[in-house]
Amino acid sequence: MSTTEPVSTAVCCSASGGEACAGCVTAAKDCAACAAPGACADCAAGVACSLCSAADPEVVAVAATTPPAPVDIPDGEPVATIAARGMSCPLCASNADRRLMKIDGVTWTRIDLGQGLVTVGLDPAKPTPSADALQTAVRDAGFTAQEVTLPGEVRE
């Protein structure tokens, strides 16, 4: 991980089917793994929301062995995230990766199968792909696409 501050290994309870904490958006820490409605989408530190992880001690224990995906994004590079479901294997990730890389403006992809989170790097010199285009790419690969967060967006 490229962060300079201590990082919690806990992940949001929504990753295991629980309901995301509504207060996450105002919490001091953001959850890189959150994908459920209401979860905070402005994730870069890869650190769980202290309110969410405290709600379920079992989630914290499991997450200790499943660290959140490290995110090493150059400063200022725009990224988008897509919450996806049904990507059950490495070949699945490759499938989604191929379709996303065909979108004009997408420069790289990073797929966390365990969290169902797809992160794509965007070319700042090109128009940002639409949320629909990103979702369609994931769907065409054979999976379910959920929330898309474009650069500068924060879920409430």
Next chain:
Amino acid sequence: MTPAAAVVATAGAWVTPADAQQSTDMPAAVQPGLDVLIVREEAVFMRLDDPRLGGAGSVELYEFETTFAYGLTRDAAVMLHVPVMVHDIENPGAIASDQGVGLDDLQLMFQYRFYQEDVGPIETRRAVLLSGVEVPSYDDGFSSESFDPLLGLAYTRIDGRHGLNASALWKFNTGTGDDFELEFGDSRFDALRLDGSYLYRLVPEAYTADTLGSHYAQFQVLGRYETNGDWQVMLAPGWMYEGRRWAFEATVHLPVIQELDGRAELEWGLNLGVRYLF
């Protein structure tokens, strides 16, 4: 149909899709995505025994099967299965030769996913309709020389490290059959495959963004029934490694029940395969 055409008219491993999280020797409700081509190569070995009066005796079969699976849409795929057969028969009898290499009947399959429920990052439940036809190769000694429709269903469920598959595939045999059959589906009788499998992801314990591949243990139960009354149950345990663009797999076929009057009995079999995503 020539007598030699009764030899291995149908490859023991009917065409299976070629995508992820499917076990080696049966269909699954997974398929290539839109515009994705997966090529699968399998090397299958079978040792059979036909002790019937006038039977083939000891038989060794080698099948080199190439499957091309292409995603037409996110829910539909076509597959072409091309099997090359090598046989070594102790008592060829009416068969043209005791050793030979030839092209078995091809299979053209269409798969449509009519049910999909993705309930978690990796958790999913899916079902597909399978339909197709065996296309005769007309290779003397290897082909049934008949167009035989295929129809079936497959279901896949994945929860965490666990995967379950179930499938049923019926072959409408329009050929005339022969007295000298070796493999399931060779005769003039209709044939049913009922298969089930369980896959367990050995490593990694949990997927992360850095996961490049995973190892699975697979346990398959393969059932075969023909309307002449023959039936057979095999256990087929194995292993699979799946990377981001390719997969390796290996299974052993062990018969546990064989009530066969119309064809040779399987002693054991082996399937080695590789898949690549283009």
